Amino acid sequence: MLPIHTAAILPEEAEEFKNWLKNSRGPFSKVCDYMQKTLHIRKQEILSSNFNSILDEWPRLFDTEGAVSWEMDIYLNLNLNHFYIKPI
Numbered sequence: 001m002l003p004i005h006t007a008a009i010l011p012e013e014a015e016e017f018k019n020w021l022k023n024s025r026g027p028f029s030k031v032c033d034y035m036q037k038t039l040h041i042r043k044q045e046i047l048s049s050n051f052n053s054i055l056d057e058w059p060r061l062f063d064t065e066g067a068v069s070w071e072m073d074i075y076l077n078l079n080l081n082h083f084y085i086k087p088i
Contacts, residue, residue, distance in 0.1 A: 014041050021060045031060050035067060039074065 009017070017034040018041070025031070035042075042061070046054055054061070061067050 009037050014038055018042075018057070022057065025060070025063070028064070031064055035060060035064070035070075039071070042071075043075065 014037070017038050021031065021034050021038070042058055045057060049057070061071065
């Protein structure tokens with residue numbers, strides 16, 4: 001994933017990007033772009049919804065490689081890879 005997208009988007013754009021993410025799996029670059037652009041609305045939904053709702057509304061969060069780690073890094077300002085023990 002890329003750095004945080006900082007440009008504000010209109011609510012209509014956010015809904016369009018969210019719907020695209022619900023129904024499309026690629027191309028990967030577009031998934032990453034739309035995930036970045038919808039970060040703030042997704043965070044609000046994550047904080048106010050249950051897990052099943054998040055899974056239904058944001059499936060790319062769970063099936064796109066690195067997406068959960070990228071978001072947690074942003075939310076917690078740390079890299080989750082530091083918590084994994086790598087096999088020798």
